[in-house]
Amino acid sequence: MPALLELQQSLRAQLLGDAAPEAASAARLAIYRNTCITTLSNVLRLSFPAVQRLVGAEFFAGAAREFIRRYPPASPCLNDYGANLPAFLATFAPASTLAYLPDVARLEWAVSRALHADDAPPLELARLASLPQAAVSQLRFAVHPAVSVLRLQFPADAIWRAVLEQDAAAMAAIDLAAGPIHLLIERDADAVQVRRLNAARWQFAARLCAGEPLYTMVEHAPDVDLAAWLAEHLACGRITGFQLHAPGA
């Protein structure tokens, strides 16, 4: 009689791994395997609709099956499933002819994260106003969980919109060689917004998201009005809190 853990490991190998199912129960196990793979494939399809349109439903289903076998979910919260799909697509040989596909997947994952991220109230500005002037440069901000930044080689935002809107003219007008794009992804009211930033503003937003203190941002961009940029992030509710971080600490 197998111990429970042993039995569960064996079933996992038969459901998602390479183990051949025991003959007597193969047809019955197939029902569970089918539910598992169908459920996870549907999750991926919902999170990566433009990727699916770009490669077609049949190709996507095959790629999803391979992805599910290699990267089963680590959490029962399936909104969290799919983080590895962009990297998987970048190494998935059958998709190698679509060089921009991993970038579209990166964008769709960021959109999905923004959609499902936790809520967080914006920072009350009065808390900043009460800080002594000397402390301002030591500020290190907490960014809203729905906010993220992406620097992508291909114009994935334009591809994403054209594909989802089925706009063939917009698709045809896309210049794949136009150079990298800098995006900020966030959630306002109920919708996810994908915004292009210029390289300098994107750098600032990226450092904010990484939790760098203000004094390092000043070092990296001494000639610009960081206060105005920061004010915009605050006004948009992208900042939810702060800590103080002294240089050398």
Added chain:
Amino acid sequence: MSGNPANVGAHGPIPAAAGIGLRFPHHGQVLQQRPPVAWFEVHAENYLGGGAARRVLERVRADYPLSLHGVGLSLGSAGELDAQHLARIAELVRSTEPGLVSEHLSWSVVGGEYLADLLPLPMTEEALDVVCRHVEQTQAVLRRRILIENPSSYLQFSHSTIPEWEFITAIAQRSGCGILCDVNNIFVSASNHGWDAHTYLDALPTGAVAEIHLAGHALRELADGSVLRIDDHGSPVAAQVWSLYARALRRFGPMPTLIEWDNDIPAFDRLLAEAAQAGALLRGEAAASHACAA
């Protein structure tokens, strides 16, 4: 229709009336039209984040009694529960104050991987110990009693030693949890394994059963000619399941009863019609038990 939302206190207990499993395609209609449904149940895992989904849930719970139904705790996994996941469920329970919280007698996680289905357990003393320990831990973290749902299954293990109805009864007795009696699951599993559905139903302890689930299932013929019933929640409740439900109501008395529909989700009116059918049986049972009491 059973229940008028205006007369049912929000965040209150789940009434012994027919509720509906709320799914995403019906969010907009429910918020706009406030249909006459006695209560709603949602899958907890679909509302663990923020944004639009969480706001829908907050508005629904303001107008209707709400039940949270977990699908991911994997109470039957050997080893430890996912403490992070349990903490997220606890946060949702704290913020939504549901009338009922339930989970499944099954497992989905092994080696830190979530297999995205409610998988069957061997009915052994070891598995019983594991499930009881995990139910007790869950109830301690959530600071409340939970209900455990009897599963539907397509295979059973030759080394099982405990009939499923005794297994789930023992969980309730040892952990103090309640039982969510899924009548369709009893019918499906009994049919698939050659059990007697009446024996199963009649063995469940009346004091522990606190909710009933109803759903549709499908028939599938296997290569060897045998026919399995598949619990796919993709069709109306079967006639035999309505009969078994009537028997369940006679045994347990009027119970909160949920209509679940998860595949090929129909128009909301179709769910209202299913709920009305359950409501008629519930009211009939309530009248009969009242007559007996008088």
